Amino acid sequence: MEIFGSIIGVAVFAAIIALIIYFLRKTGRPSHRATRRGKRIIRIGEPHSAEQAGEQGERTVRWYIGDTVEGRQYVLNDYIVAKGQFSSQIDHIVINPRGVFVIETKNYTGYVFGSDAQKQWTHVTNYGKEKVPFYSPVKQNETHVKKIRQIAGNVPVRSLVVFVQNNTENIRSSCVIPLYDLHNALNTGDDVLSADKMREIYDKLVRARSDLTDEEHTLRVLRNNESIRNGICPACGGRLVQRHGKYGDFYGCSNYPKCKFKRNIDNK
Ligand SMILES: [Zn+2]
Incomplete structure (x- = not known):
């Protein structure tokens, strides 16, 4: 009787353990699947992954350019310039006998449509299902070139926008090049x-290089954009007003001409 009782006891105990294991696995599996599915979605549109793609692209271009070789080429990566509350980050600068090259790196997959004249470009991903507008990297880099000219003085400065995935077939621009053309672009032409x-x-x-870290720069950009979204001038704290200019609508500061802050409206 006693043996029989303990056999039942063991059997019940084993059954309970089996049930616990069964339910743990059953509840465990779908949630695991859900995170995997979630990750796949993140890879398409989340800024975090775009940031990673950007970093990877910059590393690739950095490797293509190589290091500074005294007297032959000088390289500056991740170059930050700051003025007041504003800062900009330039992916790469190469100085060689052909001139000063200000390089912006883009690591988009899929198709990219744009031209020199357009402010807004289009990134088509996910087999044509997603069309995301973005600010022209040519215009973006023009601002960088202007800043470098101010620092370097009257020297030949050229803008290069490098597409790491080589998908430049739908872009009409004299300064956009696929990665495989980078070496050529840096090494053809006369020595100047x-x-x-x-x-x-x-x-x-x-x-002239700022000692701001990448994080500090990003924080400034976010803070300034937030301020603009709230209609507040990030330079002086004044009110922003919409104005019409020769090149389209822009936000200007109500304290103009004392404060000269302005921002294109379609500039993200
Ligand atoms: Zn202002």
Whole structure:
């Protein structure tokens, strides 16, 4: 009787354990599947993954460009310039005998449509299902070139926008190149800078470089954009008003001409 009782006891215990394991696995499986599905969605549109793609693209271009070789080429990666509350980040600057190259890297997959004249470009992903407008990287890099000209002085500065995935077939622009053309773009043309001049420009750029970290720069951009969304001038705290200009609508500061802040409305 006693043995029989303990056999039942063991059997019941084993059955309970089996049930617990069964339910744990059953509840465990769908949630695991859900996170995997979630990740797949994140890979398409989440800023986090776009950021990772950006970093990967920059690493690739950095590898293509190579390092500074005294007297032959000078390289600055992840170059930040700051003025007041504003800062901009330039992916790469190359100074070689052919000139100063200001390089913006894009690591989009899928199709990209745009031209020099358009402010808004289109990124088509997910087999044509998603069309995402974005600010022209040519215009974006023009701003960077302007900043470098201010620092470097009267020297030849060229803008290059490199598409790491080589998907430039739908882009009409003289400064957009696929990655496989980068070496050519940096090495064709006449020599216009002497070794001394290259070194001089490099030293100027190094002196003007901001000591802001990537994170501090990103924080500033986010803070300024937030301020603009709230109709507040990020430069002086004044009110922003919509104005019509020669090149389209823009937000200007109500404290103009004392404050000269302005931002294109379709500039993200
Ligand atoms: Zn202002």
